[in-house]
Amino acid sequence: MKKGVIWKKDFNAWVEGLKKEGDVFGPKLRTEQFHYFDRISDPSELRLDYTSTILPPKKFFVPPKDEVLLEFNLKTGETKPAKSEPAREIILLGVHACDMQGLLRLDICWKEGNPDSTYLARRAKSTIIGVTCNPDEYCFCSRVGSNEHREGFDLFLSDLGQSWLAEAFTEKGEKLLGLANLSEATMLDEELAYKAKARCANTRGQEFLPKVEELPLLCIDGEDLAFWEEDVGKRCLACGTCTNVCPTCYCFDVTDDIDMNLTTGRRLRAWDSCQLEGFSEVAGGEKFMKDQPTRQKHRFYRKFRWLTTKYGGSAFCVGCGRCGRQCPADISVPETASKLYLGVKAKG
Amino acid sequence: MTESARKISDSLYLPKSASIKKVIQFTELEKFYHLSFDDGSELGHQPGQFVMVSLLGVGECPISISSSPTAKGFDLCVRKVGRATEKIHKLKEGDKLGIRGPFGKGFPVDKLKGKDLLFIGGGIGMVPLRSFINYAVDKRKDYGRIILLYGARSPKEIFNFPEFEDWKAGKKDVELLLTVDRGDDKWKGNVGVITTLIPGLKIDIEKTYAIVCGPPVMYKFVLLALEGKNFKEDHIYLSLERRMKCGVGKCGHCQIHGYYCCQDGPVFHYPQIKNIKEAL
Numbered sequence: 001m002k003k004g005v006i007w008k009k010d011f012n013a014w015v016e017g018l019k020k021e022g023d024v025f026g027p028k029l030r031t032e033q034f035h036y037f038d039r040i041s042d043p044s045e046l047r048l049d050y051t052s053t054i055l056p057p058k059k060f061f062v063p064p065k066d067e068v069l070l071e072f073n074l075k076t077g078e079t080k081p082a083k084s085e086p087a088r089e090i091i092l093l094g095v096h097a098c099d100m101q102g103l104l105r106l107d108i109c110w111k112e113g114n115p116d117s118t119y120l121a122r123r124a125k126s127t128i129i130g131v132t133c134n135p136d137e138y139c140f141c142s143r144v145g146s147n148e149h150r151e152g153f154d155l156f157l158s159d160l161g162q163s164w165l166a167e168a169f170t171e172k173g174e175k176l177l178g179l180a181n182l183s184e185a186t187m188l189d190e191e192l193a194y195k196a197k198a199r200c201a202n203t204r205g206q207e208f209l210p211k212v213e214e215l216p217l218l219c220i221d222g223e224d225l226a227f228w229e230e231d232v233g234k235r236c237l238a239c240g241t242c243t244n245v246c247p248t249c250y251c252f253d254v255t256d257d258i259d260m261n262l263t264t265g266r267r268l269r270a271w272d273s274c275q276l277e278g279f280s281e282v283a284g285g286e287k288f289m290k291d292q293p294t295r296q297k298h299r300f301y302r303k304f305r306w307l308t309t310k311y312g313g314s315a316f317c318v319g320c321g322r323c324g325r326q327c328p329a330d331i332s333v334p335e336t337a338s339k340l341y342l343g344v345k346a347k348g
Numbered sequence: 349m350t351e352s353a354r355k356i357s358d359s360l361y362l363p364k365s366a367s368i369k370k371v372i373q374f375t376e377l378e379k380f381y382h383l384s385f386d387d388g389s390e391l392g393h394q395p396g397q398f399v400m401v402s403l404l405g406v407g408e409c410p411i412s413i414s415s416s417p418t419a420k421g422f423d424l425c426v427r428k429v430g431r432a433t434e435k436i437h438k439l440k441e442g443d444k445l446g447i448r449g450p451f452g453k454g455f456p457v458d459k460l461k462g463k464d465l466l467f468i469g470g471g472i473g474m475v476p477l478r479s480f481i482n483y484a485v486d487k488r489k490d491y492g493r494i495i496l497l498y499g500a501r502s503p504k505e506i507f508n509f510p511e512f513e514d515w516k517a518g519k520k521d522v523e524l525l526l527t528v529d530r531g532d533d534k535w536k537g538n539v540g541v542i543t544t545l546i547p548g549l550k551i552d553i554e555k556t557y558a559i560v561c562g563p564p565v566m567y568k569f570v571l572l573a574l575e576g577k578n579f580k581e582d583h584i585y586l587s588l589e590r591r592m593k594c595g596v597g598k599c600g601h602c603q604i605h606g607y608y609c610c611q612d613g614p615v616f617h618y619p620q621i622k623n624i625k626e627a628l
Contacts, residue, residue, distance in 0.1 A: 110598070112597075256404065256407050301605070310606060
């Protein structure tokens with residue numbers, strides 16, 4: 001596949017060219033502290049040296065709220081599925097390896113069993129351009145083995161300082177690369193790209209004691225360690241931030257909305273969170289997840305055991321660190337994993 | 349088009365229109381509905397499965413199918429307990445509603461052929477059990493004894509299913525044992541919770557399988573009572589209730605550890621969920 005070097009002075013012109021191929025989204029600065037993925041109208045807004053964004057790229061494929069599943073007319077009783085295919089290609093520029101792994105996990109969940117046409121139509125009409133990253137102390141991608149993958153990317157950019165090494169992995173990627181003023185990659189460029197890749201493996205983060213392969217076995221049915229109740233469960237504020245910002249969380253709620261004319265309306269999908277009190281509540285009032293320790297445990301077990309075993313092995317945590325970075329109670333996956341590990345070991 | 353291609357192009361969330369053919373007011377809170385699809389098709393369900401009932405502008409709710417697939421059309425029984433079910437209660441014969449499904453794993457009707465069936469239903473838990481009872485009655489030769497323990501809170505809350513008089517009269521070879529938590533002036537039958545019926549049962553535990561559905565609080569007591577009869581754990585099936593928003597294994601609300609109640613349930617084999625604290 002095609003490969004080459006794009007000089008940084010030529011980069012914005014290339015991005016400008018991409019806009020003709022589709023809607024381009026990439027990391028921009030939101031506040032002093034946070035970046036976010038948004039539409040790129042002016043390539044100079046791009047911040048490809050970002051660490052993480054508030055929300056992962058899942059928001060382009062399942063919007064946080066008001067996603068139309070059905071349109072209906074109350075007078076005629078007519079229902080029709082919403083048009084799910086986007087008008088133009090979704091080009092995501094500047095996606096990190098962890099977030100790409102997150103999307104690949106979501107692809108499995110939305111496709112398996114009963115394929116969700118809305119998600120899959122958007123994914124089919126997307127091009128993902130990856131970029132090497134700059135981890136902070138919350139990142140733990142290397143602990144869950146999601147830092148070095150290039151699978152899923154159409155095109156990948158490695159930061160070489162003065163230039164980008166651009167590698168295409170699909171025909172879509174090759175086509176976009178064809179729009180760039182490309183020079184041939186030298187041995188030195190390859191070496192610099194290798195170093196940039198190595199930087200993605202974070203080493204200064206929080207302690208993460210278990211090996212990721214051990215976690216499904218540590219999440220034991222009926223395990224009743226005190227820290228769920230006394231530590232994590234007590235600190236958790238039940239705000240749902242961790243699941244909203246997670247690249248592999250996809251639980252949702254469905255509600256109906258009627259227009260002012262009281263005739264037309266639509267059935268809408270919105271993100272939901274297992275951390276919210278009413279998540280498991282049925283109409284009769286019974287809550288099957290009764291308290292916050294149970295809900296915290298549910299979230300952790302779902303990531304590291306239930307979905308992992310259901311969908312063939314990979315943890316449903318990609319180490320992006322968003323949940324820990326944004327948790328108001330400072331609860332993080334490395335901390336929980338380590339406490340679980342120590343607790344299970346202590347019990348023998 | 350291949351099967352998978354067809355599925356991808358269809359919306360998972362598009363309900364199919366059905367008309368209400370008959371309504372029976374069971375109790376103050378529960379109504380029974382007989383429905384059929386407007387396009388003339390059959391639901392094609394297994395006993396124990398459920399559907400998502402859709403009311404445009406209000407929402408959807410999961411409702412157990414109460415009829416056997418051996419009958420034409422299908423029956424639902426709805427308790428007025430939330431926004432969608434309140435709206436359903438306002439519907440009359442001839443009105444339409446949307447149906448998605450059938451969904452989930454029903455009762456193991458084939459595996460239990462030749463066995464004695466012990467149905468244990470508490471309150472609205474009778475509704476899904478009826479789908480299997482009527483199935484077994486229609487295929488009477490395929491099954492051994494059909495024993496039905498039915499507990500209601502009071503005589504007024506007993507559901508008068510269309511075949512209930514037959515069961516009471518001992519017709520159709522159904523052995524019905526009825527109890528109420530609290531009797532009234534006219535009530536001459538058993539008084540006591542459903543578990544009081546279990547110790548006196550004369551059953552062959554090698555041949556008998558229990559099929560249990562009721563309010564969450566009922567399961568543990570029934571399991572204890574069955575244990576007291578030396579009932580085998582792997583002879584017990586339970587139908588569970590959960591919050592559901594999709595019915596197709598996506599929305600996450602019905603997850604019971606590694607299982608999705610909407611896909612792997614609502615009927616579970618007791619050994620599957622025995623060690624799961626949140627299951628019951």
